[in-house]
Amino acid sequence: MLDFFFGHYAYWFVIILLCIGAYGILFKKNLIKKTIGLAILQISVVLYFVSIASKWDATVTVMDPDIPLDQVANYLNPLPHTLMLTAIVVGVATLGVAFTLLIAIYNRYETLDEEELIDKIQ
Amino acid sequence: MRDQFQSPIVLLGARLLSPYIMVFGWYVIIHGHYSPGGGFQGGALLAASLLLIRVAGGSKLAELQIQEFATTPLAVIGVVIYFATGLVAMAAGGYFLDYEALPIPGVEPDWLRYIGILIIEVGIGLAVMAILVMIYDNMVRGEDYA
Amino acid sequence: MKALKILILVLFAGILIYASSDLPFRGDPDNLMHAEESITGTTVKGNYFIQNAYRDTRTPNMVTVVLGDYRSIDTFGEQVVIYTAGLITLLVLRRSRRRGK
Numbered sequence: 615m616l617d618f619f620f621g622h623y624a625y626w627f628v629i630i631l632l633c634i635g636a637y638g639i640l641f642k643k644n645l646i647k648k649t650i651g652l653a654i655l656q657i658s659v660v661l662y663f664v665s666i667a668s669k670w671d672a673t674v675t676v677m678d679p680d681i682p683l684d685q686v687a688n689y690l691n692p693l694p695h696t697l698m699l700t701a702i703v704v705g706v707a708t709l710g711v712a713f714t715l716l717i718a719i720y721n722r723y724e725t726l727d728e729e730e731l732i733d734k735i736q
Numbered sequence: 737m738r739d740q741f742q743s744p745i746v747l748l749g750a751r752l753l754s755p756y757i758m759v760f761g762w763y764v765i766i767h768g769h770y771s772p773g774g775g776f777q778g779g780a781l782l783a784a785s786l787l788l789i790r791v792a793g794g795s796k797l798a799e800l801q802i803q804e805f806a807t808t809p810l811a812v813i814g815v816v817i818y819f820a821t822g823l824v825a826m827a828a829g830g831y832f833l834d835y836e837a838l839p840i841p842g843v844e845p846d847w848l849r850y851i852g853i854l855i856i857e858v859g860i861g862l863a864v865m866a867i868l869v870m871i872y873d874n875m876v877r878g879e880d881y882a
Numbered sequence: 883m884k885a886l887k888i889l890i891l892v893l894f895a896g897i898l899i900y901a902s903s904d905l906p907f908r909g910d911p912d913n914l915m916h917a918e919e920s921i922t923g924t925t926v927k928g929n930y931f932i933q934n935a936y937r938d939t940r941t942p943n944m945v946t947v948v949l950g951d952y953r954s955i956d957t958f959g960e961q962v963v964i965y966t967a968g969l970i971t972l973l974v975l976r977r978s979r980r981r982g983k
Binding site: 617618621622624625626629630632633636637640641665666668669670671672675676677678683684686687689691692693694695696699700703704706707708710711714715717718 | 884887891894895898899902903905906907908909910911915916918927928929931932933935936942943944945947948949953956957960963964967968970971974975
């Protein structure tokens with residue numbers, strides 16, 4: 615039972631973080647708060663990929679001459695780290711685009727509240 | 737946001753920290769072959785050092801460092817460095833982005849790959865730095881308009 | 883309406899936690915993604931990168947090798963994506979400014 619807990623608690627924290635992000639998207643009226651929820655949701659996915667890349671008793675993905683490369687169990691899996699490295703930077707850039715669109719919306723309608731915005735558009 | 741920050745202590749701290757962050761950013765880019773690091777992380781650090789001066793010192797002080805119109809050409813240079821590396825390798829007879837075919841005489845193929853990775857890391861770092869600074873500048877512009 | 887949303891969110895979390903109990907143990911070296919061979923007998927990519935990264939490029943940092951060499955076209959497309967994001971901020975905000983005058 616304890617073994618099961620230590621094998622799975624990282625997944626539960628990631629799921630809780632994902633639900634916090636979904637809560638921000640679903641419940642908050644302000645568009646900036648919705649965007650923050652979107653960022654939290656994205657970070658939870660990044661944390662999930664990093665957590666499944668781990669191996670017990672393994673070292674980081676930089677080659678050490680003392681540790682042989684033949685036994686794969688000595689090193690972490692480098693592929694999820696690489697994918698998440700690019701995903702983080704794309705996330706920052708798309709967050710910049712999201713805030714740009716919010717600034718454009720605010721310049722035109724002078725509000726960021728969802729219901730007021732729907733009223734003003736119609 | 738475009739004016740100087742009111743407290744001189746914040747400005748002094750930002751001016752003290754900014755060059756060291758910039759040197760560390762270049763270290764992270766160049767030393768990315770041997771330690772955790774690379775183009776994306778180093779580019780983010782370089783952008784942090786520039787944005788620190790921009791936030792604390794206002795736009796008048798920031799124009800001494802890197803001007804607003806210079807960020808778009810820097811981003812284009814970063815992307816073009818990456819693309820040209822692949823194109824040169826393709827013109828020299830290999831595949832696109834196959835660093836083995838880079839026309840540098842007297843270097844073994846595995847060390848050619850080493851050099852190719854270093855070149856594209858510098859390109860990525862330049863592009864990421866310029867684009868993050870560009871996003872900040874445009875946001876400040878859009879906010880001023882309102 | 884709000885109660886329905888809360889119910890959906892709690893149900894979503896419950897289903898995900900129930901499904902996560904079937905995931906492999908975190909950090910177990912015998913996981914399929916850490917194995918040397920997949921079920922169909924091909925080489926697992928992470929394993930290949932660990933064993934051949936230094937021999938191919940003389941670079942100790944495997945993440946850099948995967949980013950810059952094995953998956954370099956992916957990285958190039960990703961750089962184009964962030965460049966496009968920067969251009970979008972330029973076009974959207976500067977355009978609205980000129981229109982207002």
